[in-house]
Amino acid sequence: MHFARNIKFLRKRRGRTQDDVASALGLKRSTLSGYENSVAEPGIELLVMFSKYFSIAVDTLLKVDIENLTESQMGQLERGFDAYMGGSELRILATTVDNSNNENIEIVPEKAKAGYMTGYADPEFISELPVFNLPFLSRSRKYRAFQLQGDSMLPIPDGAYVTAEYLQDWFTVSDGHAYIVFTRDDGIMFKIVENRIREEGKLLLYSLNPVYEPYSVRIAEVREIWKFVNYISSSLPDPVIPERELLNTVARMKHDLDMLKQQAGVREGSTVKGPVQESGQIGEGKQGSEHEKGPTAEHDKEPAAAGEDN
Numbered sequence: 001m002h003f004a005r006n007i008k009f010l011r012k013r014r015g016r017t018q019d020d021v022a023s024a025l026g027l028k029r030s031t032l033s034g035y036e037n038s039v040a041e042p043g044i045e046l047l048v049m050f051s052k053y054f055s056i057a058v059d060t061l062l063k064v065d066i067e068n069l070t071e072s073q074m075g076q077l078e079r080g081f082d083a084y085m086g087g088s089e090l091r092i093l094a095t096t097v098d099n100s101n102n103e104n105i106e107i108v109p110e111k112a113k114a115g116y117m118t119g120y121a122d123p124e125f126i127s128e129l130p131v132f133n134l135p136f137l138s139r140s141r142k143y144r145a146f147q148l149q150g151d152s153m154l155p156i157p158d159g160a161y162v163t164a165e166y167l168q169d170w171f172t173v174s175d176g177h178a179y180i181v182f183t184r185d186d187g188i189m190f191k192i193v194e195n196r197i198r199e200e201g202k203l204l205l206y207s208l209n210p211v212y213e214p215y216s217v218r219i220a221e222v223r224e225i226w227k228f229v230n231y232i233s234s235s236l237p238d239p240v241i242p243e244r245e246l247l248n249t250v251a252r253m254k255h256d257l258d259m260l261k262q263q264a265g266v267r268e269g270s271t272v273k274g275p276v277q278e279s280g281q282i283g284e285g286k287q288g289s290e291h292e293k294g295p296t297a298e299h300d301k302e303p304a305a306a307g308e309d310n
Helices: 003-013 018-025 029-036 044-054 058-063 071-078 110-119 123-127 243-309
Strands: 105-108 143-147 161-166 177-183 187-196 202-206 215-218 222-232
Touching (some): 003 018, 110 123, 110 187, 161 177
Parallel strands (some): 105 143
Antiparallel strands (some): 143 161, 161 222, 177 222, 202 215
């Protein structure tokens, strides 16, 4: 059992003295000291009291060597993600550390994705991945970087490396946020997620590129979920034209189109006007004489007819 080492480690980690803990639990300091030094063992009622005091399950206090957990695993435990406490399935994450015992950020490049499908929980495989560190990220959380392939998440370019934080509690997935979702069949996917775990036992995955249709994955197929933090790329995304500039561009194009139409109309008129004008003058002359002739002839006939009547 690890109980003695665990309660001593947790007490010191939280900056408490033996007097502090003994007083909170209604014990004598010498009794607590005996538990920490394995001189005595507490009964079941006291085990439950220690569990409530440290907010850690009895099974964890007894069976897990808490002192040997990594900082990110310790952070998950202290934030309430205790597999024994929550009754959930324990997900073991293989990880690597640097010379100062700080967790590395492992990189999963495109060429290693096939191996990750089977080696994601294998410490030996994970230890062979390239690593780096970002000093501005929290040391109490676990991060990993995955290389993207394709254009489904444009404007994030193809080949970019997405850094993401390991998510222990999948119920905390927030709708509309980006996540790396690793499944048994489809492998590594970077998508915008809608959480339907409680209602339907699945996640809905959306691409930023509207060309791609959304689809769902059953939560039973999911192996890991990582929350998007940032991405690294040597390529700049395509520029997005501001709305005002876009409207001005459309207005200029419309003006240019109107000018082209006017010029085309002028050219069409000048080309046809020469021969039409000549024929028009001839036609107008003929029509003019006939028109003038008609009324004149009718006018001349009227007096004649009147004279005959006389």
